[in-house]
Amino acid sequence: MNTIERILYQYGPDDAAQFGADADLQLVDITASYTAYEDAVLAALQAAYPGARVSVQSGPDRISVNGHTDHADVPWVEDVVHQTWAAFDWIVTSD
Secondary structure, eight states, rough: OOOOEEEEEEEOOOHHHHHOOTTGGGGHHHHHHHHHHHHHHHHHHHHHHSSSSEEEEEEEEEEEETTBTTTTTTTHHHHHHHHHHHHHHTBBBBO
């Protein structure tokens, strides 16, 4: 098993895709939700891969492990990201 030293997760900030096509975006605080999403993914990846330097940011959709997008652990990292996204507990509603 290879040691995972670095994980980079980049996501494309597309409101409709990020929050679901049926979401009423007027009820969502987009900026706060993106921040909460990044924090939730960061925490989940750090819990799953303790000791790895994890970076989560907007950008072109990409996951790299130790600098490689074809690393064997990319699908496992992707699973953690998808589980975090699917929880939708990071969505912040507008007041």
